Amino acid sequence: MNKQVGYLFELFVSYQGEGPWVGKRQLFIRLAGCSRSCAYCDTQKSWKARPAHWTLYPGNEQVLRRANPVRVMDIIQVIRKIRKDNGQFDCIAITGGEPLEQRDFVTGLAVGLRKNFKNLKILLETNGLENIVDNELITAIDYFSLDFKIKSASRIKAKPDITAKILSRLKGKKGCIKVIINEKTRSQELMTLARLVKKRQPKWEIIIQPASGSMRNKQLMYEKSDKIIQAMLPIHSQIRLLPQMHRYFGMK
Numbered sequence: 001m002n003k004q005v006g007y008l009f010e011l012f013v014s015y016q017g018e019g020p021w022v023g024k025r026q027l028f029i030r031l032a033g034c035s036r037s038c039a040y041c042d043t044q045k046s047w048k049a050r051p052a053h054w055t056l057y058p059g060n061e062q063v064l065r066r067a068n069p070v071r072v073m074d075i076i077q078v079i080r081k082i083r084k085d086n087g088q089f090d091c092i093a094i095t096g097g098e099p100l101e102q103r104d105f106v107t108g109l110a111v112g113l114r115k116n117f118k119n120l121k122i123l124l125e126t127n128g129l130e131n132i133v134d135n136e137l138i139t140a141i142d143y144f145s146l147d148f149k150i151k152s153a154s155r156i157k158a159k160p161d162i163t164a165k166i167l168s169r170l171k172g173k174k175g176c177i178k179v180i181i182n183e184k185t186r187s188q189e190l191m192t193l194a195r196l197v198k199k200r201q202p203k204w205e206i207i208i209q210p211a212s213g214s215m216r217n218k219q220l221m222y223e224k225s226d227k228i229i230q231a232m233l234p235i236h237s238q239i240r241l242l243p244q245m246h247r248y249f250g251m252k
Helices: 072-085 099-118 135-140 161-170 185-198 213-215 218-232 247-250
Strands: 008-015 025-031 053-059 062-067 093-094 121-126 143-147 173-179 205-210 240-241
Touching: 008 072, 008 247, 025 072, 025 099, 072 099, 093 099, 099 121, 099 135, 161 185, 173 185, 173 218, 185 205, 185 218, 205 218, 218 240, 240 247
Parallel strands: 008 053, 025 093, 093 121, 121 143, 143 173, 173 205, 205 240
Antiparallel strands: 008 025, 053 062
């Protein structure tokens, strides 16, 4: 597949709602396509692999439709204009859908962004179920945000063998692991993850993130989260409880 051409769902500027960079103003490039169908996904419209159009939110409440597929250089030109017209941001976040389902394109995009925006950090958000093997991609990305899927919350069985491979492959890189939990989650589902991160990426944080739909009973979710974190802390000390800020504010 051509590394310079791929499919987007949308591009916009907002504030990061998840993970250690929460609250940072970022530009989001949301790639199209995801075959996993997680129960808690709040961007289900991005699951379609090859949509005819993508949506650009350039600022000032404008909404534009652009044709897919799109070239990397066209995306770079759009970002330059947004930076000029819509103010500054801390980072470019490549998200989805699932970016690694367009493996070649996400590599070409990340390399192009690195060459053209040397002073901006580049964040890749991925579901943690797709192995990361491309050296060009690994070099271009500053920070990796991986999910660890647990069946109680996502309906997808955890794959610690894939997680172990990714963590080993990203040795020396910065990143975190996000885990969505809900009322049914048991601490036992996360013990393997705590051991894996402690062994292979001891500086990485594990972010415990209550599913937005489970926050109707905040006291219950606080107690559930606290119980899970207390069980994990003797194994790995870098753990943080962090609800989704973008859901709280109603942001994209």
